[in-house]
Amino acid sequence: MNSSQLQSVQRHNEMLAQSVIRLSKFFEGYSADIDNELQTLRGHLAGTPDFSLASVSIGKLDHLFQGDIKNVRRYTASSLSLIEQSVRTLQQRFAQDTEFRTHAASVLTLANQPTDSLQALLKVCLNSLSLIQKLPTPCDTATPEVRTAPLNPSITRSLQEELQHLLDSYTQLQPDNIQLGNLRHRLLEGLNEDDLLQACLVILRLIVKDSMGEAAMSGEVIQSLHEALGKLNKNVEKSIVHTHQAFVSRQKTDEVFKQQLNDIEDMVAADTGLDGLKEQTRYHLKKMASTLAQRKESERTEQQKIMSLLSRMQTQLDSLERQTIDYRKKLAQQHCASHTDPLTQLPNRMAYNEKIVSAWQHAQASQQPLSLAVLDIDHFKNINDRFGHAAGDKTLQVVANQLAQGLNEGEFIARWGGEEFVLVYENTGPTALAEKLEKLRTRLMALPFKFKQERLTITASFGGATFTADETAEQVFERADQKLYEAKRSGRNCVVIDQDRY
Numbered sequence: 382m383n384s385s386q387l388q389s390v391q392r393h394n395e396m397l398a399q400s401v402i403r404l405s406k407f408f409e410g411y412s413a414d415i416d417n418e419l420q421t422l423r424g425h426l427a428g429t430p431d432f433s434l435a436s437v438s439i440g441k442l443d444h445l446f447q448g449d450i451k452n453v454r455r456y457t458a459s460s461l462s463l464i465e466q467s468v469r470t471l472q473q474r475f476a477q478d479t480e481f482r483t484h485a486a487s488v489l490t491l492a493n494q495p496t497d498s499l500q501a502l503l504k505v506c507l508n509s510l511s512l513i514q515k516l517p518t519p520c521d522t523a524t525p526e527v528r529t530a531p532l533n534p535s536i537t538r539s540l541q542e543e544l545q546h547l548l549d550s551y552t553q554l555q556p557d558n559i560q561l562g563n564l565r566h567r568l569l570e571g572l573n574e575d576d577l578l579q580a581c582l583v584i585l586r587l588i589v590k591d592s593m594g595e596a597a598m599s600g601e602v603i604q605s606l607h608e609a610l611g612k613l614n615k616n617v618e619k620s621i622v623h624t625h626q627a628f629v630s631r632q633k634t635d636e637v638f639k640q641q642l643n644d645i646e647d648m649v650a651a652d653t654g655l656d657g658l659k660e661q662t663r664y665h666l667k668k669m670a671s672t673l674a675q676r677k678e679s680e681r682t683e684q685q686k687i688m689s690l691l692s693r694m695q696t697q698l699d700s701l702e703r704q705t706i707d708y709r710k711k712l713a714q715q716h717c718a719s720h721t722d723p724l725t726q727l728p729n730r731m732a733y734n735e736k737i738v739s740a741w742q743h744a745q746a747s748q749q750p751l752s753l754a755v756l757d758i759d760h761f762k763n764i765n766d767r768f769g770h771a772a773g774d775k776t777l778q779v780v781a782n783q784l785a786q787g788l789n790e791g792e793f794i795a796r797w798g799g800e801e802f803v804l805v806y807e808n809t810g811p812t813a814l815a816e817k818l819e820k821l822r823t824r825l826m827a828l829p830f831k832f833k834q835e836r837l838t839i840t841a842s843f844g845g846a847t848f849t850a851d852e853t854a855e856q857v858f859e860r861a862d863q864k865l866y867e868a869k870r871s872g873r874n875c876v877v878i879d880q881d882r883y
C-alpha cells in the first residue's frame with residue numbers, strides 16, 4: 382500500500398471512529414452499565430481506532446439495549462396481568478349487572494390480545510379506568526348498602542389543598558378542558574365529600590394518562606435508537622470487512638508484482654539476446670501494466686463502497702441526532718413544566734424541595750447562615766368572593782411577579798400552593814432576613830390594584846426562621862409557618878421572625 386492509499390484508509394477509519402463516537406453520545410444516561418460501556422467504546426476509538434475491540438464493545442451495548450427492551454416488555458406483561466386480575470375481581474363482585482359484565486369482558490379481551498408495546502398497555506389502562514364510570518351504584522347491586530364513615534376534616538382539608546394544587550397545574554396545561562375548569566372553580570368554592578372523591582378520580586385518570594404517555598415516549602425512543610444502533614453496527618461491520626478485503630486484495634497484487642519482477646530477473650539472467658530481451662520486456666511490462674490497472678480498478682470500487690457506507694452512516698447519524706435533539710427537548714420541557722407553577726410561572730414546590738437541599742449543602746460548606754420565609758396574601762378569599770376567581774388568578778400572577786422582581790442573587794421564591802409562597806435566603810441570618818422581608822412587604826403594598834374601578838391595596842403576612850445546625854428543612858419551615866400565623870393573628874400585613882433558636 383503506498384502512502385496516499387494508507388492516508389486515505391486512515392482518513393476513512395478516523396471518520397468512521399468519529400461517527401461512532403458522536404453516535405455514542407446519544408445513548409448516554411439510560412443506565413450506568415450503558416454509560417460505562419460507551420466510555421470503553423470511545424476509548425477504543427480515540428486516537429488510532431481499534432475497530433476489532435470497538436466491535437466487541439458495540440456487541441455488548443447491543444446486548445444491554447436488548448435487556449432494556451426486555452424490561453419494558455416485562456413491565457408491560459406484569460401490568461397487564463395486574464389489570465386482568467383487578468378487572469376479574471370487579472366482574473365477580475358485580476356479576477349481577479349485565480352491562481358492567483359486558484364492559485369488563487371487552488376490557489379483558491383487549492388485555493388478552495398479544496401486546497408488548499406501551500401504547501397498547503396505555504389503551505388497556507384507559508379502558509380499565511373507564512370501568513369505574515360503569516360501576517353500578519350501591520342500589521343497583523344486590524348487596525346491602527354499606528355506609529362509609531365520613532372523612533376526617535383534616536384529611537378532607539389536605540385532600541382539598543392537594544387537589545387544588547394539581548388542578549391548578551392541569552388547568553393551565555389544558556386550558557380548553559371544560560371539565561377541569563369547572564371542577565377547579567367548584568373546588569375553590571368548596572366541595573362535599575362525594576364531589577371531592579369524584580374530583581380525585583378525574584385527576585387520577587389524568588395522571589395515569591400522562592405518565593403512561595411519558596413511559597410510552599421513552600420506550601419508543603429507546604426502541605428506535607436501538608434499531609438505529611443495530612443498523613449502524615451492521616454498517617460498521619461491513620466497513621471493517623471491506624477494509625480487510627481491500628487489504629487482502631492489495632497483498633495479492635503485491636505478490637503478483639513480485640512474481641513479475643522475478644520473471645524479469647530470470648529473463649535477464651537467461652541472456653536471450655537483445656531482440657528476445659526487448660520482446661520479453663515488452664511482454665512483462667504489459668502484464669505489469671494490466672495488473673496495475675486491475676489493482677487501481679479494484680481499489681476504486683472498494684473506495685466507492687466504503688464512501689457509500691460512510692455516507693449511509695452519516696445519514697443515519699443525522700437522523701439519530703435529530704431524534705435525540707427532539708427527545709432531549711421534550712425531556713427538558715417536561716422537566717421545566719414539572720418544576721414550574723403554571724399559573725404564576727414561579728418555581729413550584731418540587732423546585733423548592735430541590736432548592737432547599739442544595740442551599741442547605743451550600744450553607745454547610747460555606748458556614749454561612751440560611752433562612753427561609755413563608756408568605757400568605759391577606760384576605761385573599763375576599764378578592765375571589767367579590768371579583769371572581771379570574772380576578773383572584775390575575776392577582777396571584779401580579780403578586781408573584783412583583784415578589785420575584787424584588788429578589789436579589791442568592792434569594793429564591795416558589796409558589797407553595799393557593800395564595801402562599803415560600804422564600805429561601807442564602808447567606809442571611811435573622812436580622813438581615815427581617816430587613817429583606819420588610820422591604821418585600823412594602824414593595825407589595827405599593828402595587829396599585831384596581832378591581833372594577835375600585836382601588837385596592839394587597840398586603841401579605843410573613844413568617845421567617847433561620848436554620849440551626851441540627852434542624853431539617855421541614856422543621857425550619859414549620860417554625861416559619863408558626864410565625865406566619867402569629868403575623869396573621871397580630872393583625873396581618875407584618876413580618877414575624879423566629880429569633881429564639883438562632
Ligand SMILES: Nc1nc2c(ncn2[C@@H]2O[C@H](COP(=O)(O)OP(=O)(O)OP(=O)(O)O)[C@@H](O)[C@H]2O)c(=O)[nH]1
Pocket residue numbers: 545549568569570724757758759760761762763765769770771772773774777798799800869873
Ligand atoms: N383565584 C384563586 N383562588 C385561590 C387559588 N388557590 C387558592 N385560592 C383561594 O384562596 C382563598 C384562601 O382563603 P383563606 O385560606 O381563607 O385565607 P384568606 O382569605 O387569604 O385570609 P387570611 O389568610 O386569613 O388573611 C380560598 O378561598 C381559596 O379558594 C387560586 O389558584 N386561584
